[in-house]
Amino acid sequence: MAQRMFDKVALIGIGLIGSSLARVIRREGLAGEIAVATRSPATLARAQELRLGDSYSTHARDAARDADLVIVSVPVGASGQVAAEIAPVLKPGAILTDVGSTKASVVAQMAPHVPDGVHFIPGHPIAGTEHSGPDAGFADLFEGRWCILTPEAGADAQAVERLTKFWQACGSKVDVMDPAHHDMVLAIVSHLPHIIAYNIVGTADDLEYASKSEVIKYSASGFRDFTRLAASDPTMWRDVCLHNKDAILEMLARFSEDLASLQRMIRWGQGDKLFELFTRTRAVRRSIIEAGQDVDAPDFGRHVASHPERS
Amino acid sequence: MAQRMFDKVALIGIGLIGSSLARVIRREGLAGEIAVATRSPATLARAQELRLGDSYSTHARDAARDADLVIVSVPVGASGQVAAEIAPVLKPGAILTDVGSTKASVVAQMAPHVPDGVHFIPGHPIAGTEHSGPDAGFADLFEGRWCILTPEAGADAQAVERLTKFWQACGSKVDVMDPAHHDMVLAIVSHLPHIIAYNIVGTADDLEYASKSEVIKYSASGFRDFTRLAASDPTMWRDVCLHNKDAILEMLARFSEDLASLQRMIRWGQGDKLFELFTRTRAVRRSIIEAGQDVDAPDFGRHVASHPERS
Numbered sequence: 001m002a003q004r005m006f007d008k009v010a011l012i013g014i015g016l017i018g019s020s021l022a023r024v025i026r027r028e029g030l031a032g033e034i035a036v037a038t039r040s041p042a043t044l045a046r047a048q049e050l051r052l053g054d055s056y057s058t059h060a061r062d063a064a065r066d067a068d069l070v071i072v073s074v075p076v077g078a079s080g081q082v083a084a085e086i087a088p089v090l091k092p093g094a095i096l097t098d099v100g101s102t103k104a105s106v107v108a109q110m111a112p113h114v115p116d117g118v119h120f121i122p123g124h125p126i127a128g129t130e131h132s133g134p135d136a137g138f139a140d141l142f143e144g145r146w147c148i149l150t151p152e153a154g155a156d157a158q159a160v161e162r163l164t165k166f167w168q169a170c171g172s173k174v175d176v177m178d179p180a181h182h183d184m185v186l187a188i189v190s191h192l193p194h195i196i197a198y199n200i201v202g203t204a205d206d207l208e209y210a211s212k213s214e215v216i217k218y219s220a221s222g223f224r225d226f227t228r229l230a231a232s233d234p235t236m237w238r239d240v241c242l243h244n245k246d247a248i249l250e251m252l253a254r255f256s257e258d259l260a261s262l263q264r265m266i267r268w269g270q271g272d273k274l275f276e277l278f279t280r281t282r283a284v285r286r287s288i289i290e291a292g293q294d295v296d297a298p299d300f301g302r303h304v305a306s307h308p309e310r311s
Numbered sequence: 312m313a314q315r316m317f318d319k320v321a322l323i324g325i326g327l328i329g330s331s332l333a334r335v336i337r338r339e340g341l342a343g344e345i346a347v348a349t350r351s352p353a354t355l356a357r358a359q360e361l362r363l364g365d366s367y368s369t370h371a372r373d374a375a376r377d378a379d380l381v382i383v384s385v386p387v388g389a390s391g392q393v394a395a396e397i398a399p400v401l402k403p404g405a406i407l408t409d410v411g412s413t414k415a416s417v418v419a420q421m422a423p424h425v426p427d428g429v430h431f432i433p434g435h436p437i438a439g440t441e442h443s444g445p446d447a448g449f450a451d452l453f454e455g456r457w458c459i460l461t462p463e464a465g466a467d468a469q470a471v472e473r474l475t476k477f478w479q480a481c482g483s484k485v486d487v488m489d490p491a492h493h494d495m496v497l498a499i500v501s502h503l504p505h506i507i508a509y510n511i512v513g514t515a516d517d518l519e520y521a522s523k524s525e526v527i528k529y530s531a532s533g534f535r536d537f538t539r540l541a542a543s544d545p546t547m548w549r550d551v552c553l554h555n556k557d558a559i560l561e562m563l564a565r566f567s568e569d570l571a572s573l574q575r576m577i578r579w580g581q582g583d584k585l586f587e588l589f590t591r592t593r594a595v596r597r598s599i600i601e602a603g604q605d606v607d608a609p610d611f612g613r614h615v616a617s618h619p620e621r622s
Contacts, residue, residue, distance in 0.1 A: 101532075126528075126529045126531055126532045127531060127532075128532070129609035129610040130596070130609060130610070131609045136609065138614075140614065145531055146528050146529055146531075148529075175528070184520045184521065185520070185521040185525050185526075185529060186529070186532065188514070188515050188518055188520070188521055188526065188534070189515070189521070189525075189526055189529045189530055189532050189533060189534040190529070190532035190533040190534065191533075192511065192514075192533075193511060193532075193533035193534050193536065193537055194533050195573065195577075196507060196511060196537075196570075197533075197536075197592075198573070198588060198589055198592050199566065199569055199570050199573050200503065200504060200507060200566060201592040201595050201596075202569055202573075202588055202591065202592055203499070203503075203562075203565050203566050203569045204499050204500065204595070205591065205592065205595055206565075206569070207499055207565070209495045209496070209499070210495065210496040210499055210500070212598075214496050214500075215496075215499065215500055215595075216595075216598050216599050216602045216604060217437075217457050217486070217602065217604065218437045218457055218459075218496060218497070218500045218501070219500055219599050219604050219605070220437055220438060220456055220457075220604050220605070221412075221437045221438075221439070221497065221500050221501035221504075222500060222501040222502075222503075222504035222505050222508075222540055223499070223500040223501065223504050224596075224599050224604060224605045225504065225508075225536055225537075225539065225540060226504055226507075226536075227592070227595050227596035227599055227605070228536065228596065228605075228610070228611060229533055229536060230589075230592035230593065230595065230596065231592070231593045231595075231596035231597070232589075232593075234585075234586050234589035234590045234593065235586065237585070237589050238582050238585045238586045238589060241576075241577045241585050242577075242580055242582055242585075245577055245578070245580070248577060249574065249577060249578060251514070252570070252574050252577075254514050254517075254518070255510065255511060255514050256567065256570065256571075256574075258510050258513055258514045258517070259507075259510050259563070259567065260567075262506065262509070262510050262513075263560065263563050263567075265552075266506075266552045266553075266556055266559055266560065266563075267556070267560060269553055269556070271549050271552075271553055274545075274548070274549045274552050274553075275545050275546065275549045277509060277513055278509055278541075278543075278545035278548050278549060279545045280513065280516065281508075281509050281512040281513055281516065281538070281541035281542070282541065282542045282543075282545065284512050284515070284516055284526075284527075284538050284541065284542075285441070285512075285535075285538035285539065285541065285542035286542075287523075287527050288527050288530050288535050288538055291527045291528065293527060293528065293530050293531050293535060294530070294531070294535045294538070294539075294613070295613050298440035298441060298442045298447065299440040299441070299539070299611075300539060300610075300611035300612070300613050301611070301612055301613055301615065302605070302606050302611050302612055303449075303451065304612065304615055
């Protein structure tokens with residue numbers, strides 16, 4: 001167990017990420033007190049049943065008061081509103097951070113509300129599953145994953161160091177970069193894949209050539225992989241699309257350009273070019289597995305998950 | 312253990328599918344003799360080391376001679392050549408089938424060579440992983456998955472029934488349809504997902520905004536899912552693209568049309584429309600899980616695969 005790092009941590013939002021933080025903070029003993037806030041009374045009641053915190057409120061301000069670390073884990077479109085609500089009670093010296101999937105927009109929304117003496121250090125843990133809500137979280141979620149911090153130029157170095165150590169205690173590795181670079185990188189590694197997955201599942205769902213039952217029955221031939229990302233939280237992903245628009249439109253343009261080129265190879269029967277592309281992409285997966293960012297088991301280890309007794 | 316169904320089964324091609332068949336045929340005792348043929352001496356030697364068969368040859372004709380069931384498991388572009396090679400030795404009453412991902416092209420390539428009295432019943436097991444070669448196969452590959460047969464009108468009903476029972480003994484459920492319908496359905500559930508995955512991995516690999524190391528490090532945010540399909544066998548997928556061209560071009564056109572519409576929603580900030588699409592796609596995954604075609608565990612159960620001791 002790591003040692004206590006903060007007397008009071010406030011978790012604003014208690015979905016997949018917030019509730020995973022609650023669990024790992026508890027397991028590692030990183031906080032004296034965990035204060036949980038969420039606007040939904042039903043979600044709050046569930047968080048209480050799961051014993052995720054020490055105090056509970058539907059008002060972010062109640063949780064943030066006197067907290068040494070405030071972690072905002074809400075859809076990125078709601079960040080500004082949360083910052084405005086909690087600003088008056090933030091303690092001097094406190095660290096304010098978030099876990100949002102876009103960073104420039106979060107900075108634009110939250111920074112204007114942050115009082116002097118409070119250290120605002122935006123963050124983004126690169127971890128998640130397609131499930132959402134307080135039941136979906138688990139303490140190991142951040143293990144071996146990266147967390148990106150995007151402190152402003154001139155941010156307090158000690159505060160950045162404390163937050164870095166916090167995420168490391170949660171199991172993460174930490175990188176620091178500026179918000180614009182974060183948004184461009186995440187547009188390709190995360191936002192584009194989700195948008196493409198939503199799109200292909202939509203295309204298949206609309207199709208009149210194949211019945212819905214056929215699409216479901218034969219989905220193990222590839223389609224099912226996309227349905228996982230396309231099952232992610234709609235509110236979160238609507239907000240990502242609206243709040244990282246420019247970078248996403250840039251990546252969509254590149255993707256479509258490349259797809260037109262690939263389509264042309266298929267139309268004109270350019271087998272050698274297809275073979276060259278299909279070989280190059282294979283190497284990328286190998287690198288991801290070598291970097292410990294995916295399992296080496298075939299088919300994502302689904303076989304193991306279905307039959308754990310045989311592993 | 313099921314009972315012996317064939318005296319001699321010939322496996323032409325001993326990659327992922329062929330070697331999985333060898334393993335399940337042996338485990339279930341479905342054949343008196345398994346004859347293995349592959350053109351590559353290295354692959355054949357490996358198959359022999361793995362004891363996948365009872366006899367081995369680099370000539371398909373040696374394996375097919377006297378076989379009661381001949382299963383051709385080669386890239387679809389090679390089907391015609393294999394059919395021409397084995398035709399002279401096929402036994403009257405034998406069943407000739409294949410496992411190719413496209414069916415109209417396979418029928419066009421193989422049917423002209425099939426001698427009278429031999430039952431040609433094309434097939435396609437909807438199962439696989441991103442790995443290839445004789446080491447990649449496993450006996451459970453077909454368990455709970457569908458296998459599609461596309462017999463010609465007027466095919467011998469008893470032979471279709473025997474082949475159906477064979478696939479059922481391998482763990483599959485069996486559907487029958489015509490080749491053109493198969494090719495259209497598979498274009499959406501399998502071919503389009505693979506092509507899109509290859510494309511997005513190519514786009515990311517080309518990107519100058521993000522370093523390759525960043526793409527790898529942060530891939531757990533979505534991208535890594537696509538790299539699995541994009542790591543599939545390049546020869547197999549080149550052939551699929553070349554041999555199901557019309558259906559694939561049709562699906563690509565629909566996909567791109569839908570993507571342009573989604574891109575427009577993002578550009579114009581149409582949050583309600585995005586939310587509606589992202590909600591509809593969530594239901595599709597639920598149906599796939601309910602149909603037993605994917606694991607219910609979050610993140611495809613990767614967490615279980617990484618830490619089987621905790622399951």
